[in-house]
Amino acid sequence: MSLKVAVVTGANKGIGFAIVRGLCKRFDGAVYLTSRDEKRGRDAVAALENEGLHPKYHQLDITNPQSLKAFHDYIKEKYGHIDILVNNAAIAFFFSKARGVPAAIQAEETLRVNYFSVLSTCEILFPLLRNGARVVNISSSYGHLSYIPSEKLRQKFQDPNLTVSELSDLMHQYIAAAKQGTQSKEWGNSSYVVSKVGLIALTKIHQRLLNDRDIKVNAVHPGYVDTDMTSHMGPLSIEEGAQAPLFLALDAPDSVKGEFVWFDKRIVSWADNKPVKEY
Template sequence: MSFKVAVVTGANKGIGFAIVRGLCKRFDGTVYLTSRDEKRGKDAVAALENEGLHPKYHQLDITNPQSLKVFHDYIKEKYDHIDILVNNAAIAFKSKATEPVAVQAEETLRVNYFSVLSTCEILFPLLRNGARVVNVSSSAGHLSNIPSKQLRQKFQDPNLTIPELSELMHQYIAAAKQGTQSKEWGNSSYAVSKVGLTALTKIHQRMLNDRDIKVNAVHPGYVDTDMSSHMGPLSIDEGAQAPLFLALDAPDSVKGEYIWFDKRIVSWTEKNQ
Protein backbone atom coordinates (compact mmCIF):
# COMPACT_ATOMS: atom_id res chain seq x y z
CA MET A 1 0.00 0.00 0.00
CA SER A 2 1.38 3.35 -0.94
CA PHE A 3 -0.69 5.58 1.33
CA LYS A 4 1.51 8.17 2.98
CA VAL A 5 1.04 8.52 6.73
CA ALA A 6 1.97 11.36 9.11
CA VAL A 7 1.71 11.16 12.90
CA VAL A 8 1.84 14.07 15.37
CA THR A 9 2.00 13.39 19.13
CA GLY A 10 0.44 15.66 21.75
CA ALA A 11 -1.61 17.35 19.05
CA ASN A 12 -4.94 18.29 20.65
CA LYS A 13 -3.79 21.90 21.21
CA GLY A 14 -0.96 24.36 20.75
CA ILE A 15 1.86 23.82 18.27
CA GLY A 16 0.96 20.16 17.72
CA PHE A 17 -2.57 21.12 16.71
CA ALA A 18 -1.21 23.71 14.27
CA ILE A 19 1.24 21.18 12.80
CA VAL A 20 -1.69 18.83 12.11
CA ARG A 21 -3.57 21.72 10.51
CA GLY A 22 -0.60 22.53 8.28
CA LEU A 23 -0.07 18.88 7.31
CA CYS A 24 -3.75 18.46 6.46
CA LYS A 25 -3.48 21.41 4.08
CA ARG A 26 -0.32 20.28 2.32
CA PHE A 27 0.61 16.64 2.98
CA ASP A 28 -0.40 14.18 0.29
CA GLY A 29 -1.51 11.47 2.68
CA THR A 30 -3.29 10.60 5.92
CA VAL A 31 -2.57 12.73 9.00
CA TYR A 32 -3.05 11.34 12.50
CA LEU A 33 -3.78 13.73 15.33
CA THR A 34 -2.93 11.86 18.53
CA SER A 35 -3.41 12.86 22.14
CA ARG A 36 -3.39 11.38 25.62
CA ASP A 37 -6.94 12.56 26.36
CA GLU A 38 -9.39 11.05 23.87
CA LYS A 39 -12.15 13.64 24.31
CA ARG A 40 -9.77 16.58 23.80
CA GLY A 41 -8.27 14.86 20.79
CA LYS A 42 -11.63 14.21 19.17
CA ASP A 43 -12.72 17.78 19.91
CA ALA A 44 -9.55 18.98 18.15
CA VAL A 45 -10.33 16.81 15.13
CA ALA A 46 -13.88 18.23 15.06
CA ALA A 47 -12.47 21.77 15.14
CA LEU A 48 -10.26 21.00 12.13
CA GLU A 49 -13.16 19.31 10.33
CA ASN A 50 -15.06 22.58 10.77
CA GLU A 51 -12.24 24.19 8.76
CA GLY A 52 -12.77 21.64 5.99
CA LEU A 53 -9.75 19.53 6.98
CA HIS A 54 -9.79 15.78 7.57
CA PRO A 55 -7.27 14.46 10.09
CA LYS A 56 -7.70 10.97 11.58
CA TYR A 57 -7.65 10.46 15.33
CA HIS A 58 -6.01 7.84 17.53
CA GLN A 59 -5.46 7.95 21.26
CA LEU A 60 -1.77 7.88 22.16
CA ASP A 61 -0.15 8.44 25.55
CA ILE A 62 3.60 8.49 24.95
CA THR A 63 4.26 7.83 28.65
CA ASN A 64 2.41 4.50 28.43
CA PRO A 65 4.26 1.71 26.55
CA GLN A 66 1.01 -0.23 26.16
CA SER A 67 -0.64 2.77 24.47
CA LEU A 68 2.37 3.04 22.15
CA LYS A 69 2.17 -0.68 21.29
CA VAL A 70 -1.56 -0.45 20.55
CA PHE A 71 -0.92 2.49 18.22
CA HIS A 72 2.04 0.72 16.58
CA ASP A 73 -0.08 -2.37 15.91
CA TYR A 74 -2.94 -0.27 14.53
CA ILE A 75 -0.70 1.62 12.06
CA LYS A 76 1.19 -1.57 11.18
CA GLU A 77 -2.00 -3.41 10.29
CA LYS A 78 -3.73 -0.54 8.50
CA TYR A 79 -0.80 1.04 6.58
CA ASP A 80 2.40 -0.88 7.46
CA HIS A 81 4.47 2.31 7.64
CA ILE A 82 4.93 5.92 8.77
CA ASP A 83 6.35 8.65 6.50
CA ILE A 84 6.38 11.59 8.92
CA LEU A 85 6.64 11.39 12.72
CA VAL A 86 6.47 14.62 14.71
CA ASN A 87 7.45 14.12 18.35
CA ASN A 88 5.65 17.11 19.84
CA ALA A 89 4.19 15.83 23.14
CA ALA A 90 5.97 17.42 26.12
CA ILE A 91 5.40 19.02 29.50
CA ALA A 92 6.86 22.01 31.34
CA PHE A 93 6.45 23.06 34.94
CA LYS A 94 5.57 26.73 35.35
CA SER A 95 8.13 29.07 36.93
CA LYS A 96 5.88 29.37 39.98
CA ALA A 97 5.42 25.60 40.33
CA THR A 98 5.55 24.48 43.96
CA GLU A 99 6.70 20.91 43.33
CA PRO A 100 10.23 20.16 44.66
CA VAL A 101 13.06 20.30 42.12
CA ALA A 102 13.52 16.52 42.41
CA VAL A 103 9.89 15.91 41.43
CA GLN A 104 10.08 18.38 38.54
CA ALA A 105 13.32 16.80 37.30
CA GLU A 106 12.00 13.24 37.36
CA GLU A 107 8.63 14.03 35.77
CA THR A 108 9.98 16.40 33.10
CA LEU A 109 12.62 13.94 31.94
CA ARG A 110 10.17 11.03 32.16
CA VAL A 111 7.91 12.72 29.60
CA ASN A 112 10.23 14.87 27.48
CA TYR A 113 13.14 12.46 27.15
CA PHE A 114 12.42 8.90 28.24
CA SER A 115 8.87 8.76 26.82
CA VAL A 116 10.00 10.23 23.50
CA LEU A 117 12.79 7.64 23.46
CA SER A 118 10.29 4.81 23.97
CA THR A 119 8.02 6.37 21.31
CA CYS A 120 10.92 6.18 18.88
CA GLU A 121 11.89 2.65 19.90
CA ILE A 122 8.32 1.42 19.34
CA LEU A 123 7.41 3.44 16.23
CA PHE A 124 10.75 3.67 14.35
CA PRO A 125 10.40 0.12 12.96
CA LEU A 126 7.41 1.51 11.00
CA LEU A 127 9.41 4.33 9.38
CA ARG A 128 9.64 3.92 5.64
CA ASN A 129 12.96 4.54 3.91
CA GLY A 130 13.10 8.28 3.21
CA ALA A 131 10.84 9.12 6.17
CA ARG A 132 11.20 12.30 8.21
CA VAL A 133 11.23 12.62 12.00
CA VAL A 134 10.79 16.04 13.59
CA ASN A 135 11.59 16.43 17.28
CA VAL A 136 10.06 19.57 18.75
CA SER A 137 12.85 20.87 20.97
CA SER A 138 13.32 24.42 22.23
CA SER A 139 15.82 27.23 22.54
CA ALA A 140 16.20 25.65 26.00
CA GLY A 141 17.53 22.58 24.20
CA HIS A 142 20.69 24.44 23.13
CA LEU A 143 23.81 22.86 24.60
CA SER A 144 24.97 26.23 25.99
CA ASN A 145 22.25 25.85 28.66
CA ILE A 146 24.39 23.21 30.39
CA PRO A 147 26.95 25.09 32.54
CA SER A 148 29.47 22.24 32.91
CA LYS A 149 32.04 22.09 30.11
CA GLN A 150 32.70 18.43 30.93
CA LEU A 151 29.01 17.59 30.54
CA ARG A 152 28.76 19.57 27.31
CA GLN A 153 31.65 17.54 25.90
CA LYS A 154 29.85 14.31 26.79
CA PHE A 155 26.65 15.45 25.09
CA GLN A 156 28.44 16.41 21.88
CA ASP A 157 30.61 13.28 21.69
CA PRO A 158 30.05 12.06 18.10
CA ASN A 159 30.12 8.48 19.37
CA LEU A 160 27.61 9.00 22.21
CA THR A 161 25.23 6.06 22.48
CA ILE A 162 21.61 6.02 23.64
CA PRO A 163 22.44 4.08 26.83
CA GLU A 164 25.16 6.64 27.63
CA LEU A 165 22.78 9.54 26.96
CA SER A 166 20.08 7.95 29.12
CA GLU A 167 22.65 7.50 31.87
CA LEU A 168 23.41 11.24 31.70
CA MET A 169 19.69 11.93 32.10
CA HIS A 170 19.60 9.63 35.16
CA GLN A 171 22.64 11.43 36.58
CA TYR A 172 20.78 14.72 36.35
CA ILE A 173 17.75 13.31 38.18
CA ALA A 174 20.04 11.93 40.89
CA ALA A 175 21.77 15.32 41.24
CA ALA A 176 18.37 17.06 41.47
CA LYS A 177 17.33 14.68 44.25
CA GLN A 178 20.52 15.56 46.13
CA GLY A 179 20.05 19.28 45.45
CA THR A 180 23.45 19.49 43.74
CA GLN A 181 22.29 19.99 40.15
CA SER A 182 22.54 23.75 39.64
CA LYS A 183 26.31 24.12 39.36
CA GLU A 184 26.81 21.55 36.59
CA TRP A 185 23.34 21.21 35.08
CA GLY A 186 21.73 24.59 35.62
CA ASN A 187 18.33 25.22 37.19
CA SER A 188 15.94 24.09 34.46
CA SER A 189 14.71 20.51 34.18
CA TYR A 190 13.00 21.55 30.96
CA ALA A 191 16.33 22.67 29.48
CA VAL A 192 18.01 19.39 30.45
CA SER A 193 15.14 17.40 28.93
CA LYS A 194 15.35 19.30 25.64
CA VAL A 195 19.17 19.09 25.52
CA GLY A 196 18.67 15.35 25.93
CA LEU A 197 16.11 15.31 23.11
CA THR A 198 18.39 17.25 20.78
CA ALA A 199 21.31 14.91 21.58
CA LEU A 200 18.99 11.95 20.91
CA THR A 201 18.13 13.49 17.53
CA LYS A 202 21.77 13.40 16.50
CA ILE A 203 22.26 9.80 17.69
CA HIS A 204 19.13 8.63 15.85
CA GLN A 205 20.32 10.34 12.67
CA ARG A 206 23.58 8.38 12.82
CA MET A 207 21.63 5.15 13.32
CA LEU A 208 19.22 5.81 10.42
CA ASN A 209 21.58 7.38 7.88
CA ASP A 210 21.73 4.27 5.73
CA ARG A 211 17.93 4.35 5.27
CA ASP A 212 17.81 7.96 4.06
CA ILE A 213 15.66 8.86 7.07
CA LYS A 214 15.96 12.48 8.17
CA VAL A 215 15.82 13.20 11.93
CA ASN A 216 15.94 16.85 12.99
CA ALA A 217 15.24 18.92 16.10
CA VAL A 218 13.51 22.29 15.96
CA HIS A 219 13.06 25.30 18.22
CA PRO A 220 9.60 26.45 17.09
CA GLY A 221 9.91 29.91 18.64
CA TYR A 222 8.27 31.48 21.67
CA VAL A 223 4.64 30.69 20.99
CA ASP A 224 1.36 31.75 22.60
CA THR A 225 0.39 28.40 24.17
CA ASP A 226 -0.63 26.98 27.54
CA MET A 227 2.97 25.82 27.97
CA SER A 228 4.30 29.39 27.69
CA SER A 229 1.44 30.67 29.87
CA HIS A 230 0.40 32.52 26.70
CA MET A 231 3.44 34.81 26.99
CA GLY A 232 4.87 34.01 23.54
CA PRO A 233 4.46 36.55 20.73
CA LEU A 234 4.06 33.93 17.98
CA SER A 235 0.74 32.32 17.04
CA ILE A 236 0.53 28.52 17.03
CA ASP A 237 0.47 28.59 13.22
CA GLU A 238 3.70 30.62 13.22
CA GLY A 239 5.16 28.12 15.69
CA ALA A 240 4.26 25.28 13.33
CA GLN A 241 6.15 26.78 10.37
CA ALA A 242 9.63 25.42 11.14
CA PRO A 243 8.38 21.92 12.11
CA LEU A 244 6.35 21.84 8.87
CA PHE A 245 9.42 22.97 6.92
CA LEU A 246 11.36 19.98 8.28
CA ALA A 247 8.45 17.60 7.68
CA LEU A 248 7.67 18.71 4.12
CA ASP A 249 10.11 21.14 2.54
CA ALA A 250 13.65 20.90 3.89
CA PRO A 251 16.26 19.61 1.43
CA ASP A 252 17.27 15.98 1.99
CA SER A 253 20.68 17.29 3.05
CA VAL A 254 19.13 18.66 6.27
CA LYS A 255 19.60 15.77 8.68
CA GLY A 256 20.64 15.52 12.32
CA GLU A 257 20.34 19.31 12.57
CA TYR A 258 18.98 21.76 15.14
CA ILE A 259 16.98 24.45 13.41
CA TRP A 260 15.44 27.69 14.60
CA PHE A 261 11.89 28.95 14.10
CA ASP A 262 13.06 31.05 11.13
CA LYS A 263 14.23 27.80 9.46
CA ARG A 264 17.93 28.56 9.97
CA ILE A 265 20.24 25.68 10.81
CA VAL A 266 22.04 26.81 13.94
CA SER A 267 25.03 25.34 15.71
CA TRP A 268 23.84 23.28 18.66
CA THR A 269 27.19 23.65 20.41
CA GLU A 270 28.20 27.26 19.76
CA LYS A 271 26.42 30.05 21.61
CA ASN A 272 26.34 32.85 19.00
CA GLN A 273 22.73 32.49 17.80
Protein backbone atom coordinates in the same frame (compact mmCIF):
# COMPACT_ATOMS: atom_id res chain seq x y z
CA MET B 1 2.44 3.46 -4.08
CA SER B 2 0.69 2.88 -0.75
CA LEU B 3 -0.88 5.76 1.15
CA LYS B 4 1.53 7.98 3.07
CA VAL B 5 1.05 8.41 6.81
CA ALA B 6 1.92 11.32 9.14
CA VAL B 7 1.67 11.19 12.93
CA VAL B 8 1.78 14.09 15.40
CA THR B 9 1.91 13.42 19.14
CA GLY B 10 0.31 15.67 21.74
CA ALA B 11 -1.71 17.39 19.04
CA ASN B 12 -5.06 18.29 20.55
CA LYS B 13 -3.92 21.90 21.13
CA GLY B 14 -1.07 24.35 20.68
CA ILE B 15 1.76 23.84 18.22
CA GLY B 16 0.87 20.19 17.64
CA PHE B 17 -2.66 21.16 16.62
CA ALA B 18 -1.31 23.75 14.18
CA ILE B 19 1.12 21.20 12.72
CA VAL B 20 -1.77 18.82 12.08
CA ARG B 21 -3.70 21.65 10.42
CA GLY B 22 -0.73 22.44 8.17
CA LEU B 23 -0.20 18.80 7.26
CA CYS B 24 -3.88 18.37 6.42
CA LYS B 25 -3.60 21.26 3.99
CA ARG B 26 -0.44 20.07 2.25
CA PHE B 27 0.42 16.43 2.96
CA ASP B 28 -0.85 13.90 0.44
CA GLY B 29 -1.77 11.13 2.84
CA ALA B 30 -3.37 10.25 6.17
CA VAL B 31 -2.65 12.70 8.99
CA TYR B 32 -3.07 11.38 12.53
CA LEU B 33 -3.84 13.76 15.34
CA THR B 34 -3.02 11.88 18.54
CA SER B 35 -3.55 12.86 22.15
CA ARG B 36 -3.46 11.41 25.64
CA ASP B 37 -7.05 12.53 26.36
CA GLU B 38 -9.44 11.02 23.82
CA LYS B 39 -12.25 13.55 24.25
CA ARG B 40 -9.91 16.51 23.78
CA GLY B 41 -8.38 14.81 20.78
CA ARG B 42 -11.70 14.11 19.12
CA ASP B 43 -12.86 17.67 19.86
CA ALA B 44 -9.70 18.92 18.12
CA VAL B 45 -10.43 16.72 15.11
CA ALA B 46 -13.98 18.07 15.00
CA ALA B 47 -12.65 21.64 15.03
CA LEU B 48 -10.43 20.90 12.04
CA GLU B 49 -13.28 19.13 10.25
CA ASN B 50 -15.30 22.33 10.68
CA GLU B 51 -12.51 24.02 8.69
CA GLY B 52 -13.00 21.51 5.88
CA LEU B 53 -9.94 19.43 6.84
CA HIS B 54 -9.85 15.69 7.38
CA PRO B 55 -7.42 14.53 10.05
CA LYS B 56 -7.69 11.05 11.51
CA TYR B 57 -7.60 10.36 15.23
CA HIS B 58 -6.05 7.79 17.53
CA GLN B 59 -5.53 7.93 21.28
CA LEU B 60 -1.84 7.90 22.19
CA ASP B 61 -0.22 8.47 25.58
CA ILE B 62 3.53 8.50 24.98
CA THR B 63 4.18 7.86 28.68
CA ASN B 64 2.33 4.53 28.47
CA PRO B 65 4.17 1.71 26.65
CA GLN B 66 0.90 -0.20 26.21
CA SER B 67 -0.66 2.80 24.49
CA LEU B 68 2.39 3.12 22.23
CA LYS B 69 2.27 -0.58 21.39
CA ALA B 70 -1.46 -0.42 20.62
CA PHE B 71 -0.88 2.52 18.28
CA HIS B 72 2.07 0.74 16.63
CA ASP B 73 -0.07 -2.34 16.02
CA TYR B 74 -2.93 -0.26 14.63
CA ILE B 75 -0.72 1.62 12.15
CA LYS B 76 1.17 -1.53 11.17
CA GLU B 77 -2.04 -3.42 10.43
CA LYS B 78 -3.82 -0.56 8.63
CA TYR B 79 -0.89 0.94 6.66
CA GLY B 80 2.31 -0.91 7.45
CA HIS B 81 4.43 2.23 7.72
CA ILE B 82 4.90 5.84 8.84
CA ASP B 83 6.33 8.59 6.60
CA ILE B 84 6.32 11.57 8.99
CA LEU B 85 6.61 11.41 12.78
CA VAL B 86 6.41 14.66 14.76
CA ASN B 87 7.37 14.16 18.41
CA ASN B 88 5.55 17.12 19.88
CA ALA B 89 4.13 15.91 23.22
CA ALA B 90 5.95 17.50 26.17
CA ILE B 91 5.50 19.16 29.55
CA ALA B 92 7.13 22.10 31.34
CA PHE B 93 7.15 23.44 34.89
CA PHE B 94 7.23 27.11 33.96
CA PHE B 95 6.28 30.23 35.87
CA SER B 96 3.46 29.59 38.36
CA LYS B 97 3.38 25.88 37.56
CA ALA B 98 6.80 25.44 39.16
CA ARG B 99 6.06 27.23 42.41
CA GLY B 100 6.20 24.87 45.35
CA VAL B 101 7.17 21.86 43.23
CA PRO B 102 10.45 20.40 44.52
CA ALA B 103 13.33 20.32 42.04
CA ALA B 104 13.58 16.54 42.38
CA ILE B 105 9.96 16.06 41.29
CA GLN B 106 10.35 18.54 38.44
CA ALA B 107 13.46 16.69 37.25
CA GLU B 108 11.94 13.22 37.38
CA GLU B 109 8.63 14.16 35.77
CA THR B 110 10.03 16.47 33.08
CA LEU B 111 12.61 13.94 31.92
CA ARG B 112 10.10 11.10 32.15
CA VAL B 113 7.90 12.82 29.58
CA ASN B 114 10.26 14.95 27.48
CA TYR B 115 13.13 12.49 27.15
CA PHE B 116 12.37 8.94 28.24
CA SER B 117 8.83 8.83 26.81
CA VAL B 118 9.98 10.31 23.50
CA LEU B 119 12.73 7.69 23.47
CA SER B 120 10.10 4.97 24.03
CA THR B 121 8.00 6.47 21.23
CA CYS B 122 10.96 6.25 18.88
CA GLU B 123 11.91 2.73 19.92
CA ILE B 124 8.36 1.48 19.36
CA LEU B 125 7.43 3.45 16.23
CA PHE B 126 10.76 3.68 14.38
CA PRO B 127 10.42 0.12 12.99
CA LEU B 128 7.45 1.47 11.01
CA LEU B 129 9.44 4.28 9.36
CA ARG B 130 9.79 3.82 5.61
CA ASN B 131 12.97 4.67 3.77
CA GLY B 132 12.81 8.40 3.11
CA ALA B 133 10.73 9.13 6.21
CA ARG B 134 11.16 12.29 8.27
CA VAL B 135 11.18 12.64 12.05
CA VAL B 136 10.75 16.06 13.63
CA ASN B 137 11.51 16.46 17.33
CA ILE B 138 10.00 19.60 18.84
CA SER B 139 12.69 21.05 21.08
CA SER B 140 13.28 24.60 22.30
CA SER B 141 15.84 27.38 22.37
CA TYR B 142 16.49 26.08 25.88
CA GLY B 143 17.81 22.90 24.30
CA HIS B 144 20.91 24.80 23.22
CA LEU B 145 23.98 23.19 24.76
CA SER B 146 25.24 26.51 26.12
CA TYR B 147 22.61 26.29 28.87
CA ILE B 148 24.54 23.41 30.48
CA PRO B 149 27.17 25.06 32.76
CA SER B 150 29.64 22.17 32.91
CA GLU B 151 32.13 22.00 30.05
CA LYS B 152 32.73 18.35 30.88
CA LEU B 153 29.04 17.56 30.45
CA ARG B 154 28.85 19.59 27.25
CA GLN B 155 31.70 17.52 25.84
CA LYS B 156 29.87 14.31 26.74
CA PHE B 157 26.71 15.45 24.97
CA GLN B 158 28.75 16.35 21.87
CA ASP B 159 30.64 13.07 21.72
CA PRO B 160 30.10 11.82 18.13
CA ASN B 161 30.14 8.25 19.42
CA LEU B 162 27.63 8.80 22.22
CA THR B 163 25.14 5.94 22.44
CA VAL B 164 21.48 6.01 23.44
CA SER B 165 22.33 4.00 26.54
CA GLU B 166 25.07 6.45 27.54
CA LEU B 167 22.77 9.41 26.92
CA SER B 168 20.04 7.85 29.07
CA ASP B 169 22.63 7.31 31.79
CA LEU B 170 23.39 11.04 31.68
CA MET B 171 19.69 11.81 32.07
CA HIS B 172 19.52 9.49 35.10
CA GLN B 173 22.60 11.19 36.54
CA TYR B 174 20.83 14.55 36.36
CA ILE B 175 17.75 13.19 38.13
CA ALA B 176 19.96 11.72 40.87
CA ALA B 177 21.77 15.05 41.27
CA ALA B 178 18.43 16.91 41.50
CA LYS B 179 17.26 14.53 44.22
CA GLN B 180 20.45 15.25 46.14
CA GLY B 181 20.18 18.99 45.52
CA THR B 182 23.58 19.10 43.81
CA GLN B 183 22.50 19.75 40.22
CA SER B 184 22.95 23.52 39.99
CA LYS B 185 26.70 23.81 39.46
CA GLU B 186 27.04 21.32 36.60
CA TRP B 187 23.52 21.03 35.18
CA GLY B 188 21.92 24.36 35.97
CA ASN B 189 18.51 24.83 37.57
CA SER B 190 16.12 23.89 34.75
CA SER B 191 14.84 20.37 34.18
CA TYR B 192 13.28 21.62 30.95
CA VAL B 193 16.73 22.64 29.67
CA VAL B 194 18.19 19.23 30.46
CA SER B 195 15.25 17.41 28.85
CA LYS B 196 15.53 19.39 25.62
CA VAL B 197 19.34 19.12 25.50
CA GLY B 198 18.82 15.38 25.87
CA LEU B 199 16.27 15.39 23.06
CA ILE B 200 18.66 17.13 20.67
CA ALA B 201 21.46 14.74 21.59
CA LEU B 202 19.02 11.87 20.91
CA THR B 203 18.16 13.44 17.56
CA LYS B 204 21.81 13.36 16.52
CA ILE B 205 22.30 9.76 17.68
CA HIS B 206 19.19 8.56 15.86
CA GLN B 207 20.27 10.33 12.67
CA ARG B 208 23.61 8.57 12.82
CA LEU B 209 21.89 5.21 13.28
CA LEU B 210 19.40 5.80 10.44
CA ASN B 211 21.68 7.35 7.82
CA ASP B 212 21.80 4.19 5.75
CA ARG B 213 18.00 4.26 5.35
CA ASP B 214 17.74 7.84 4.06
CA ILE B 215 15.63 8.80 7.07
CA LYS B 216 15.93 12.41 8.19
CA VAL B 217 15.78 13.17 11.94
CA ASN B 218 15.90 16.80 13.03
CA ALA B 219 15.15 18.89 16.11
CA VAL B 220 13.48 22.28 15.95
CA HIS B 221 12.97 25.32 18.15
CA PRO B 222 9.49 26.47 17.05
CA GLY B 223 9.81 29.88 18.68
CA TYR B 224 8.28 31.43 21.78
CA VAL B 225 4.65 30.62 21.07
CA ASP B 226 1.40 31.66 22.75
CA THR B 227 0.37 28.30 24.26
CA ASP B 228 -0.71 26.83 27.57
CA MET B 229 2.88 25.65 28.10
CA THR B 230 4.21 29.22 28.00
CA SER B 231 1.27 30.53 30.08
CA HIS B 232 0.31 32.38 26.88
CA MET B 233 3.28 34.73 27.17
CA GLY B 234 4.84 33.91 23.80
CA PRO B 235 4.54 36.52 21.03
CA LEU B 236 4.10 33.99 18.21
CA SER B 237 0.84 32.33 17.15
CA ILE B 238 0.58 28.55 16.98
CA GLU B 239 0.51 28.85 13.19
CA GLU B 240 3.83 30.70 13.29
CA GLY B 241 5.18 28.07 15.68
CA ALA B 242 4.22 25.34 13.24
CA GLN B 243 6.11 26.82 10.30
CA ALA B 244 9.59 25.44 11.04
CA PRO B 245 8.32 21.95 12.01
CA LEU B 246 6.29 21.84 8.79
CA PHE B 247 9.36 22.94 6.85
CA LEU B 248 11.32 19.99 8.22
CA ALA B 249 8.44 17.58 7.67
CA LEU B 250 7.64 18.63 4.11
CA ASP B 251 10.07 21.05 2.49
CA ALA B 252 13.61 20.85 3.85
CA PRO B 253 16.28 19.56 1.44
CA ASP B 254 17.36 15.97 2.01
CA SER B 255 20.73 17.33 3.12
CA VAL B 256 19.13 18.69 6.31
CA LYS B 257 19.49 15.83 8.79
CA GLY B 258 20.61 15.54 12.37
CA GLU B 259 20.32 19.32 12.70
CA PHE B 260 18.98 21.85 15.20
CA VAL B 261 16.73 24.22 13.27
CA TRP B 262 15.49 27.58 14.53
CA PHE B 263 11.94 28.92 14.21
CA ASP B 264 12.99 30.99 11.18
CA LYS B 265 14.24 27.80 9.44
CA ARG B 266 17.93 28.52 10.02
CA ILE B 267 20.23 25.66 10.89
CA VAL B 268 22.03 26.74 14.05
CA SER B 269 25.08 25.37 15.79
CA TRP B 270 24.04 23.40 18.85
CA ALA B 271 27.33 23.80 20.68
CA ASP B 272 28.58 27.30 19.81
CA ASN B 273 27.15 30.58 21.08
CA LYS B 274 23.39 30.43 20.99
CA PRO B 275 21.56 32.68 18.50
CA VAL B 276 20.59 36.06 19.92
CA LYS B 277 16.98 36.06 18.73
CA GLU B 278 15.18 33.36 20.69
CA TYR B 279 11.54 33.79 19.73
